[in-house]
Amino acid sequence: xxxxxxxxxxxxxxxxxxxxxxxxxxxxxxxxxxxxxxxxxxxxxxxxxxxxxxxxxxxxxxxxxxxxxxxxxxxxxxxxxxxxxxxxxxxxxxxxxxxxxxxxxxxxxxxxxxxxxxxxxxxxxxxxxxxxxxxxxxxxxxxxxxxxxxxxxxxxxxxxxxxxxxxxxxxxxxxxxxxxxxxxxxxxxxxxxxxxxxxxxxxxxxxxxxxxxxxxxxxxxxxxxxxxxxxxxxxxxxxxxxxxxxxxxxxxxxxxxxxxxxxxxxxxxxxxxxx
Amino acid sequence: xxxxxxxxxxxxxxxxxxxxxxxxxxxxxxxxxxxxxxxxxxxxxxxxxxxxxxxxxxxxxxxxxxxxxxxxxxxxxxxxxxxxxxxxxxxxxxxxxxxxxxxxxxxxxxxxxxxxxxxxxxxxxxxxxxxxxxxxxxxxxxxxxxxxxxxxxxxxxxxxxxxxxxxxxxxxxxxxxxxxxxxxxxxxxxxxxxxxxxxxxxxxxxxxxxxxxxxxxxxxxxxxxxxxxxxxxxxxxxxxxxxxxxxxxxxxxxxxxxxxxxxxxxxxxxxxxxxxxxxxxxxxxxxxxxxxxxxxxxxxxxxxxxxxxxxxxxxxxxxxxxxxxxxxxxxxxxxxxxxxxx
Numbered sequence: 115x116x117x118x119x120x121x122x123x124x125x126x127x128x129x130x131x132x133x134x135x136x137x138x139x140x141x142x143x144x145x146x147x148x149x150x151x152x153x154x155x156x157x158x159x160x161x162x163x164x165x166x167x168x169x170x171x172x173x174x175x176x177x178x179x180x181x182x183x184x185x186x187x188x189x190x191x192x193x194x195x196x197x198x199x200x201x202x203x204x205x206x207x208x209x210x211x212x213x214x215x216x217x218x219x220x221x222x223x224x225x226x227x228x229x230x231x232x233x234x235x236x237x238x239x240x241x242x243x244x245x246x247x248x249x250x251x252x253x254x255x256x257x258x259x260x261x262x263x264x265x266x267x268x269x270x271x272x273x274x275x276x277x278x279x280x281x282x283x284x285x286x287x288x289x290x291x292x293x294x295x296x297x298x299x300x301x302x303x304x305x306x307x308x309x310x311x312x313x314x315x316x317x318x319x320x321x322x323x324x325x326x327x328x329x330x331x332x333x334x335x336x337x338x339x340x341x342x343x344x345x346x347x348x349x350x351x352x353x354x355x356x357x358x359x360x361x362x363x364x365x366x367x368x369x370x371x372x373x374x375x376x377x378x379x380x381x382x383x384x385x386x387x388x389x
Numbered sequence: 390x391x392x393x394x395x396x397x398x399x400x401x402x403x404x405x406x407x408x409x410x411x412x413x414x415x416x417x418x419x420x421x422x423x424x425x426x427x428x429x430x431x432x433x434x435x436x437x438x439x440x441x442x443x444x445x446x447x448x449x450x451x452x453x454x455x456x457x458x459x460x461x462x463x464x465x466x467x468x469x470x471x472x473x474x475x476x477x478x479x480x481x482x483x484x485x486x487x488x489x490x491x492x493x494x495x496x497x498x499x500x501x502x503x504x505x506x507x508x509x510x511x512x513x514x515x516x517x518x519x520x521x522x523x524x525x526x527x528x529x530x531x532x533x534x535x536x537x538x539x540x541x542x543x544x545x546x547x548x549x550x551x552x553x554x555x556x557x558x559x560x561x562x563x564x565x566x567x568x569x570x571x572x573x574x575x576x577x578x579x580x581x582x583x584x585x586x587x588x589x590x591x592x593x594x595x596x597x598x599x600x601x602x603x604x605x606x607x608x609x610x611x612x613x614x615x616x617x618x619x620x621x622x623x624x625x626x627x628x629x630x631x632x633x634x635x636x637x638x639x640x641x642x643x644x645x646x647x648x649x650x651x652x653x654x655x656x657x658x659x660x661x662x663x664x665x666x667x668x669x670x671x672x673x674x675x676x677x678x679x680x681x682x683x684x685x686x687x688x689x690x691x692x693x694x695x696x697x698x699x700x701x702x703x704x705x706x707x708x709x710x711x712x713x714x715x716x717x718x719x720x721x722x723x724x725x726x727x728x729x730x731x
Contacts, residue, residue, distance in 0.1 A: 119516055126513040130499065130506050137501040137542075214497045216462045217490045219482035220514045381480075385402055386454070386463040 124228055131232030146240045153188070153248060157181050173318045179347070181255040183316050185248070186343035191313065192241065193272045194279030194338035196230065200303075203287025204296040207384070216381065223284060223377060230280055260346060267355055271342040274362045278337055281369035288373065291380025312340025318349070334365040392566060392598045393436035393459065398468035399622075400429040400454050428454040430622035431468060439596040443603065443613035443630075447709045451622040452602040456568045459600070460490040472566055486515055489559035493571035496555055498543045504554040505539040508561060515562040522561065529557040533587055549580025556587065567592075569601040573608055585611045606702055618705065620712035634698045637708045641678050644670045645685060646693040655685050667692070672699070 135142065164170075164177040175183065203226070206212045215222035260268065286303055290296050308314060310330055317340045320327035330336060341358055344350045350358055406422045407413070429451040436442055444452040457463045459470060461477040461484070470477060475484035498507045512522045530536050533553045538546060543554065552572060559567070572588070573581040589612055592599055603609060609616060609630065616633065618626040626633055642662065645655065651669040658681045659671035673681055678696060685691065698704075 119513075123513040123516075126510055130502065130510050133506065134499055134501055210495055213457075213462050213490070213492070213495065216480065217460050217485060217488075218497075218514055219485040219516075382464055384463060386457045 127225060127228040128232045131229040132236060135233055135236045142236070143240055146237060147244060149241075150244050150248060153185070156184055157252075160184065173316070173321050175316055175318065178255040180316065181252065182257070182347060183343055185252055185255070186346050187313055187339045189245070190272065190275055190339040190342040192237065193234070193342075194275040194311075196279050196283040199226070199230065199280070199283040200287035200296055200300050203284060204290030204294065207287075207290040207380075208294045210386065212384070213386065216384075223373060226284065227280060234276070257348070260348060264345065264348060264351070264355075267359060268342060268346045270359060271337070271345050271362060274359070274366050275338050275342050277366040278334060278362070278369055281366065281373045282334070285369060285373045285376055288376035288380050291376070291383050307335055307338060310335035311338040312336055312343070316340065316344070316349075318344075334369070337362040337365055390438050391435045392438045392440075392473055393434070393600070394469075394471045395432060395434040395455075395459075396469045397431045397433055398429060398455070398458060398470050399427070399431045399466050400451075400458060400463065401466045402426045402428055427622050429458070429465075432619070432622070432624050434617065434624065434627070436598060436600065438598055440615055441592050441599045441601065441613045442615045442617060443601050443609040444617050444619055445602075445609065445705060446619040450619045450709075452619055453570055455619070456490065456570050456600065456602060460488065460568050461485070462490075486562060487564055488566040488568065489562070489564040490568045491555055491559045491570065491572055493552065493574035496543075496551060497558060498551065498554055500544050501542055503540045504543055504546075504557070507543070507554070507558055508539070511558050511561050517562055521563075525561055525563060526557065529560055532590065533557065533583075547580075549576045549583070552576060552580070552584060553587075556584070560591070563595070565597060567597050567599045569599060569603075571603055572601070573603060573605055581605065581607070588612055606705075610701075618708050620709045623712065625708050625712055630701070633708065634701065634704050637711075638675070638699055638704045639707075640672050640674050640699060642670065642697045642699055643673050643678060643681065644668065644693075644695045644697075645689075645691055648690040648692050652689060655689070658685070 160180045161177060164172070164180075170176060172180075203212075212222070215225065259265075283303075286296055286300055289299060293299075310333055312335075317327065317330050317336055320330060341350070341362060345355060345358070402425070403423050404426050406424055408416075408422075428449075432451075432455065444455065446452050454463070458465050459472055459477050461480045464478045472484070473487055475481055475487075477484065498504055499510070508522075508526055511517075512519075517525070530539060533556065535550065535553050535557070538550055539554070543551060546554065556572070569588070573584050576584065585608055588599070591597070592612070599612075601608065601613060613630065616626065616628065616630050617624055618633070626636065628636075643659065645651070645668070647667040647669070650667050651664050656664065656669060656671070658677075659673035662670040662672055664670070671681075682694070682696070686694070
């Protein structure tokens with residue numbers, strides 16, 4: 115297929131996914147806005163932790179640094195989290211809807227990727243206002259804007275976080291070809307993700323436990339939340355930043371390959387359930 | 390020219406066996422028993438271009454599994470198949486652009502959007518030229534009389550209307566081969582008739598090769614020149630619809646109307662299907678019909694007599710029932726071919 119036709123095809127998938135996402139506008143807007151509610155409680159919790167510890171710094175982080183980190187993690191998660199992706203794929207396999215990708219000249223993974231991009235675009239559009247307001251009100255927690263190089267690295271790391279998140283969750287969904295139900299597996303993944311990605315606390319807090327820190331930073335999870343936030347806040351720079359981006363890109367490629375492989379094997383194993 | 394060539398095609402599924410009760414569920418956590426189910430047992434078939442072929446068979450006979458293999462949804466366990474020169478389970482895009490699969494119980498439309506959006510997406514997925522797309526969509530929409538519905542969200546359409554939209558979507562790229570899996574299932578008689586009339590008209594004009602599975606004999610009678618009866622994964626009959634009665638209908642239905650009353654000794658010449666006043670309806674062995682007619686007409690005053698073939702459904706049910714079990718059970722048979730524990 116010519117490049118021009120392919121672009122038109124991608125645009126059509128993207129456009130229809132956007133339209134579909136906008137059908138239930140009230141539910142979508144409410145769901146998006148409600149995600150901002152925990153921010154206030156989290157900021158108060160961080161302050162309480164610092165006050166009760168009686169320390170000004172924990173692993174080099176001040177109270178303001180931790181709040182800034184927490185807010186940046188929210189942005190990382192807005193890119194890397196993929197609600198309903200894995201469970202949706204498993205459900206399509208279980209109920210037989212996956213057949214449409216097997217009989218039509220369309221690539222399932224590419225189709226779902228475009229659909230997810232559309233969902234994310236809508237989410238960012240709706241969330242932009244509330245995000246801007248929160249960051250404006252919390253501007254005092256930040257040291258200032260990073261330089262152009264850091265900003266470029268940050269945007270790159272966010273896009274890679276999106277790709278890792280997408281291919282990792284799609285891979286979990288593909289397991290449905292063998293086990294049909296992946297909800298428990300997904301629960302374990304989300305639990306691990308919450309702890310290991312740095313969503314709960316900055317991974318620098320583990321400095322006192324070098325073995326645990328090595329374990330955490332050897333896994334791909336940190337690239338879903340911690341790494342982009344740490345890049346923006348200038349915690350990672352110079353050769354470490356380049357090395358980090360290379361490793362992050364390698365994880366994205368590894369999950370892309372694993373996802374494609376799982377799909378190819380899964381389709382061979384598929385029994386065409388669900389009528 | 391043969392468009393579909395199937396040789397010794399077989400599909401065996403490995404199916405988990407869950408016994409009843411909580412204790413069995415707990416045991417199942419550690420040790421599971423599976424059995425192998427032969428859904429299709431080495432069928433061979435050739436379909437020529439432009440034929441409309443019905444796949445008849447009871448639930449679990451292997452009809453849908455065969456369609457799934459021919460459309461590349463599942464891989465076969467053994468055997469070969471070629472559709473328009475393509476091996477279906479290689480899933481080449483070139484093949485996918487030349488056939489369509491419509492399943493009565495599944496839809497490929499975007500539920501929350503008008504069908505016209507699904508048509509548009511289909512156009513892009515299949516790379517249909519804009520002018521050809523507009524022409525085909527216009528033709529199909531007109532034939533099915535759904536012009537006022539294509540801008541309405543799919544979720545607000547009736548089952549019959551949704552099936553019409555499905556058919557439009559499936560035919561937009563003008564497939565040469567069409568697999569229809571129970572396209573009229575669950576539809577009311579009006580919608581069934583409308584879909585049937587459309588399919589008949591479309592197939593006649595376009596000379597598309599169609600493989601249809603349906604439990605509705607009216608679909609088959611109206612549409613198909615050739616019938617393949619499949620039961621327990623094997624082909625039991627392949628030929629014309631009328632030929633089934635000749636081959637498998639071992640009896641005829643004979644109705645006598647006597648001038649006075651029905652006579653007991655006549656009733657004893659066959660199986661009584663009904664007896665109302667002077668009218669007696671009997672099922673009689675095909676070979677004995679001539680003799681019985683001669684005797685009765687000679688001995689009694691008969692006002693009217695008719696000899697009919699039994700209803701097609703009845704004959705086909707007999708064909709299904711006569712499917713041999715040799716070689717192990719198929720989908721509809723619960724006995725395991727081979728128990729596998731894991």
